Amino acid sequence: MTKIIMSGCNGRMGQAIVRLAQNSKKHSIVAGYDANPEKKNDFPVYSDFAQIKEAADVMIDFSHISATSSLLTYCKSQKLPLVLATTGISGALEQEVFAATQAIPIFKSSNTSLGISLLLSLVRKAARVLGETSDIEIIEKHHNQKVDAPSGTALVIADAIKSCLDYEPEYIYDRTKEQKKREHKEIGIHAVRGGNIIGDHEVLFIGSNETISIGHFAQSRELFAEGALKAAEFMKNKTTPGLYNMDDLVASII
Numbered sequence: 144m145t146k147i148i149m150s151g152c153n154g155r156m157g158q159a160i161v162r163l164a165q166n167s168k169k170h171s172i173v174a175g176y177d178a179n180p181e182k183k184n185d186f187p188v189y190s191d192f193a194q195i196k197e198a199a200d201v202m203i204d205f206s207h208i209s210a211t212s213s214l215l216t217y218c219k220s221q222k223l224p225l226v227l228a229t230t231g232i233s234g235a236l237e238q239e240v241f242a243a244t245q246a247i248p249i250f251k252s253s254n255t256s257l258g259i260s261l262l263l264s265l266v267r268k269a270a271r272v273l274g275e276t277s278d279i280e281i282i283e284k285h286h287n288q289k290v291d292a293p294s295g296t297a298l299v300i301a302d303a304i305k306s307c308l309d310y311e312p313e314y315i316y317d318r319t320k321e322q323k324k325r326e327h328k329e330i331g332i333h334a335v336r337g338g339n340i341i342g343d344h345e346v347l348f349i350g351s352n353e354t355i356s357i358g359h360f361a362q363s364r365e366l367f368a369e370g371a372l373k374a375a376e377f378m379k380n381k382t383t384p385g386l387y388n389m390d391d392l393v394a395s396i397i
């Protein structure tokens with residue numbers, strides 16, 4: 144049984160994980176953390192880490208970047224492994240996360256779907272074969288409540304492509320700033336927002352005579368919840384501080 148503290152437990156992803164955990168004999172949410180005090184759960188929910196009394200094997204976080212610093216402080220003080228799934232972490236905050244990996248094991252993924260891991264390996268392969276001859280564009284689509292753009296996953300995909308190219312690509316998020324022809328070194332990254340779209344990512348390798356499209360289209364939030372619970376199991380007995388990701392999880396499964 145993996146004992147979990149769920150950060151962001153009252154949000155969409157938090158509730159998806161709570162539902163899965165309730166139907167599983169392998170996971171138990173022992174406490175939650177959320178700024179929203181609404182009572183939705185059968186475990187205690189705190190809005191201050193210092194108040195948490197329950198012992199756990201691992202923390203899962205799907206909340207907001209405003210919670211990340213205090214989350215790291217708490218996990219370091221408890222020597223608690225962390226599955227950090229909140230997106231939009233960059234700059235000084237990202238450095239804080241890297242610094243914390245010196246003290247505790249942190250699993251960081253902006254997309255906990257196993258299918259996205261497969262997409263990344265396909266995209267790396269395509270970039271090696273097609274990077275020289277095609278223009279590369281990434282299109283991501285999410286629901287109208289998402290605050291960060293482009294999605295963390297779109298950036299992970301762009302970085303995966305970059306690692307396989309012989310040239311230094313330039314990420315272009317907005318074509319309205321400069322009126323000029325597209326350069327080959329560009330990777331266009333486009334964010335579409337609307338309705339209830341859970342998370343779509345499509346990579347286009349556009350050549351002169353053909354276009355290769357590689358896509359992943361999430362049909363349910365449970366996809367990410369399942370991956371996060373698998374990551375929690377993977378992390379629960381980790382004692383070695385460091386940064387872990389979906390590749391480590393997939394390698395541990397296959």
Ligand SMILES: NC(=O)c1ccc[n+]([C@@H]2O[C@H](COP(=O)([O-])OP(=O)(O)OC[C@H]3O[C@@H](n4cnc5c(N)ncnc54)[C@H](O)[C@@H]3O)[C@@H](O)[C@H]2O)c1
Binds near residue numbers: 156157229
């Ligand atoms: N890694 C992945 O696979 C993946 C998948 C989906 C969503 N996400 C990310 O997870 C995060 C949450 O997504 P969501 O759709 O559940 O959002 P949501 O807005 O439905 O839920 C966020 C929850 O966090 C709480 N919260 C916000 N700021 C807080 C703070 N400072 N302290 C404590 N609680 C706070 C809110 O009250 C809310 O209950 C986002 O960053 C999203 O992009 C990641």
